[in-house]
Every structure is written in structure tokens, then in C-alpha cells.
Amino acid sequence: MMAFVEQNLRQPYPNFVWAKDISVKICPDELEVSGMVVMDEEEGRAAPDFLREYRQAISRYGGQKRQGKNSPHIRFANSETDEELIKFVQRFGPIVVSSLRTEEWSAPQK
Helix, strand or coil, X not given: CCCCCCCCCCCCCCCCCCCXXXXXXXXXXXXEEEEECCCCHHHHHHCCCHHHHHHHHHCCCCCCCCCHHHCHHHHHHCXXXXXXXXXXXXXXXXXXXXXXXXXXXXXXXX
């Protein structure tokens, strides 16, 4: 006799978070985007995640119907103004980066 055991083959989805507390400064020829590094898994789950929101929007299971138009990539593609694109970057981070700098900060001593 053979038994078939169905296993959940879906792997946990990793966080794809650019940063938390993303800020955008408008400069003459570019946007200066900064954020805080996500340090642990809990922070990663709480931060906006472009791919997680995309998966939720297109998923047939759980959630509201017909949410595809609210998917991040559709909101990005349908942006018609600089302000709409800046709101996207403030939520998810940049799509393309021309230069990158990392700064080490430490908490002030009390």
C-alpha cells in the first residue's frame, strides 16, 4: 500500500525591503533618497515591500477581489506627475540608483 502525503511546497517569501523610514529630498537634477537599514525580520515584515504587495494584489486567495489596479507596479506605471512618482519612492524606495553611499550612525550617548 502506498500513501501520498501532500506537502506545502511554497517556500517562505523573503522580504524585499529597500529601507524603512524612507525620505526623499528633491534636488535640481535628481532625487536624494535615504532610509534606515532594516535590522531584523520583524522590521522587514512591517516595512513596505514592493513584491509582497504585488503578490497580495494579484492573489486570488485572501484579500479583496480585483485589487490588481492597486498593485505597486500598476501604480508606478500609471503615475502621471512627479508627485505621484515621489510618493511611490517614499513608500518603496528607488527603482534605479545612479550612486550609493552608506553612512554609519550610532545612537547618541545618554
